[in-house]
Amino acid sequence: MDTIANAITIERAKTSKIDQVDFNNLAFGKVLTDHMLVCDYKNGAWETPKVVPYQPITLDPSAKIFHYGQSVFEGMKAYKDSEENVWLFRPLDNHKRINISSKRLAIPEIPEDYFMEGLKALLKVDEQWIPTSEGSSLYIRPFIFATGTGFHASPADEYKMIIACAPSGSYFAGKVKVLIEETYSRSANGGVGFAKAGGNYAGQFYPTQLAVEKGYNQVIWTDDNTHEYIEEAGAMNIFIRINDTLITSPTSDRILDGITRKSIIEIAKDENIPVEVRKITVSEVVEASKNGSLKEMFGAGTAAVISPISGFGYRNEEYDLPELENSYAALLKKRITDIQYNKVEDKFGWRYKL
Amino acid sequence: MDTIANAITIERAKTSKIDQVDFNNLAFGKVLTDHMLVCDYKNGAWETPKVVPYQPITLDPSAKIFHYGQSVFEGMKAYKDSEENVWLFRPLDNHKRINISSKRLAIPEIPEDYFMEGLKALLKVDEQWIPTSEGSSLYIRPFIFATGTGFHASPADEYKMIIACAPSGSYFAGKVKVLIEETYSRSANGGVGFAKAGGNYAGQFYPTQLAVEKGYNQVIWTDDNTHEYIEEAGAMNIFIRINDTLITSPTSDRILDGITRKSIIEIAKDENIPVEVRKITVSEVVEASKNGSLKEMFGAGTAAVISPISGFGYRNEEYDLPELENSYAALLKKRITDIQYNKVEDKFGWRYKL
Structure with missing residues (x-):
């Protein structure tokens, strides 16, 4: 060295x-x-x-x-x-x-x-x-x-x-509204979706522009084959809270192994939040929204840190998320940024002093 | 103008x-x-x-x-x-x-x-x-x-x-040997595979390197979902001759609409070659190779023009193609290059004089 x-x-x-x-x-x-x-x-x-x-x-x-x-x-x-x-x-x-x-x-x-x-x-x-x-x-x-x-x-x-x-400063100003995409796709099985490759980003710009024209900030990508599974948001991994359980998709050759994502999983576990890393379908999220069990959705990434989602669009329907007083997003964002800015103990050994 | x-x-x-x-x-x-x-x-x-x-x-x-x-x-x-x-x-x-x-x-x-x-x-x-x-x-x-x-x-x-x-000069020197790829993929449904986007090429380099290490020149991509369908070769579209019929995959959002490809289709029809633009499975090609009805495979693209394929690998088996005296590849290559170099009449109106 x-x-x-x-x-x-x-x-x-x-x-x-x-x-x-x-x-x-x-x-x-x-x-x-x-x-x-x-x-x-x-x-x-x-x-x-x-x-x-x-x-x-x-x-x-x-x-x-x-x-x-x-x-x-x-x-x-x-x-x-x-x-x-x-x-x-x-x-x-x-x-x-x-x-x-x-x-x-x-x-x-x-x-x-x-x-x-x-x-x-x-x-x-x-x-x-x-x-x-x-x-x-x-x-x-x-x-x-x-x-x-x-x-x-x-x-x-x-x-x-x-x-x-x-x-x-902040990557997003305020909460973001997302569109669950079914026409365009971000990545293929056996492709480069897990990599931070330039081409992965250029391919998202046009579908994102179309979403922005409809009033959304970001696209949530689904798998290119069935469009049934939630993948990631391109610049962020996605977390979904149903009742008290925090769910995020497993990484794969289509999904980036986000450093914020894996840190959030560990912090949530440490906070005794039930965490499930598993495939999650769009229909499960829609159903949870309809029956009131969908409490939160947020994106996680280095640039955006934790970015709460205010609502999502899917097949021309709008789904709003509730305003929570004690959200997981707020709790987890405070805990991770407090670690990052050296305001609290870092039991995970993640901080690296220059 | x-x-x-x-x-x-x-x-x-x-x-x-x-x-x-x-x-x-x-x-x-x-x-x-x-x-x-x-x-x-x-x-x-x-x-x-x-x-x-x-x-x-x-x-x-x-x-x-x-x-x-x-x-x-x-x-x-x-x-x-x-x-x-x-x-x-x-x-x-x-x-x-x-x-x-x-x-x-x-x-x-x-x-x-x-x-x-x-x-x-x-x-x-x-x-x-x-x-x-x-x-x-x-x-x-x-x-x-x-x-x-x-x-x-x-x-x-x-x-x-x-x-x-x-x-x-030539893009490839001589005949090429290809590997039919089942692990890696070139493009997603709803992705950018139909576009000549830079990122489509970088994503092919590593799988192609692995194929080159095994003695192949190029990869033939299959669909990312089932890996059953022949798509394209990344720098070339693929034509397959079974008995006397020339078959090529239809274009899609995963397959480039090659100018050489579509010209070859028109020339072949003009030569009274039976042409089928349809999905073709790997198993059909393997079966045809085994029963002797697979006569030719070739790539078509601007850089490579028409590039005859000498054999392909699939699931650790090698399949050789026969040496033909009067191949479609040779006939079609001569006809298209004769048009390009103004050696013959251009009934299609493709030549553009500077």
């Missing part, structure tokens, strides 16, 4: 943009920090990562990222506590997952120390960019894409990993 | 790379010509296309192409006949299809005259790059990708279309 940490070079930006940023009114992922980490893969190996001023990338027009969608990414956050300590949340899981995604996309895996030491070096340089305002954090975006060239439809021979950061 | 044709600006390269190219030993899509067409989408409209020297592209690291796979492309070819006339093959169909792909990926559609007049202007400038050696042509790659920035998972507000060209 020490070797690569010592080898990382740092080129500081001549001027900082930080004074131009209103840290009390942060959008999501729009303002980038002064630096980025860059790590190139050439001649069969990852080169030494370097911290450089945030700057444009120059690529050949035949670079395979433009043609064959060979890219993966991660979403992480850095949090500052009241004593200005900086914390990450389960970052080694992000490293593991980017390699799981990369393998499926025929992208070379990045060694753990390149990823972690590179990330630490970057965050040290841009530490003052980590916001302290309530509900804000530094959103961290590691991404890897094909820079190798040529029009042959085959894996590239060169890649670039970049880690860029954006001080960010 | 005239208006945009007259507005296109041309900036010529100061020097040409053409003398460095061995036109008798062309690989596929590796050497790019001196110029490219660039057309930007900004503020809700496509700007005037321009021909510029082939050069690197500079993008912000938060450009959505790097994160969300928002890209589409086309594959076309320009052919030179013995009198140095230049021909395209059904180019308006490529224009239509790139817009079909773009719509599914939430990319703004490109007007026909921007695409066609831009392409013509580019080919006029790089006309000397169109090879005349047997079996060679100028491979043309129009592609559109998201240049708009930000980490929010939503469509970009800016895009770039580029058309780049590469004088090219």
